[in-house]
Amino acid sequence: MIEPQDKVVVGLSGGKDSLCLTFILSLLQKYSHLKFELAALTIHPGWEVDNRPLFEFCRQLDIPLWEERTEIAQIVFQARKEKNPCALCSKLRRGALVKRAQRQGFHKLALGHHGDDAVETLLLNSTLGGRLSSFSPVIVYPDSGITVIRPLIYLREKTIVSLSKRENLPVQASPCSLDKKTKRQDMKVLLEEMEKAVPGCTAHLITALKSQWLQG
């Protein structure tokens, strides 16, 4: 996913996943043979958010953090009054990430999705959308010149939780009023129920996705 001389910017939300990703990539940059540029970018959605802990975190890691101010909250909740706002919010956020990455001259955008996220997306797409698909570890967008990478895709969420606790990462509570009330949260609950009935099924679903990714 990362090659010598790459310019990689991490989408940093302040949640445990992207904090772990930023932390891991900064270690990779400092202690491996791989020479690449690393920065972080946080999208300010336009509601009350205090990003000072993120600036301090990045300062300690010695990587630049850029903040992109947007009006996503206003667009999604007031102007459009979306009934199902998550899709639009995520689309606008991705657009803001890509534009700012381009402006900074960075061509790889790293996101904090992990294996459990990939399975939840598979369940979302298949049970609600009728599509047997999830996201991919690497997606090249030729028009924008940006490649999206998901370096944590082979990690389980429980590993990320324990790393974020062990390293005392400054995890921020989600500012979204719909946090834990989304369709994705329903899939999380469904997956927990499936695990009770078929222990280990999440790991098997990740293996199934891996073989698809390796073919594709």
Ligand SMILES: Nc1ncnc2c1ncn2[C@@H]1O[C@H](COP(=O)(O)OP(=O)(O)OP(=O)(O)O)[C@@H](O)[C@H]1O
């Ligand atoms: N406000 C934001 N600014 C920058 N990047 C973001 C932002 N929100 C999400 N991202 C990026 O998109 C990824 C997936 O976002 P999602 O909303 O699904 O968060 P998540 O699975 O709860 O992850 P996290 O724990 O990092 O918030 C995040 O891991 C992060 O890399």
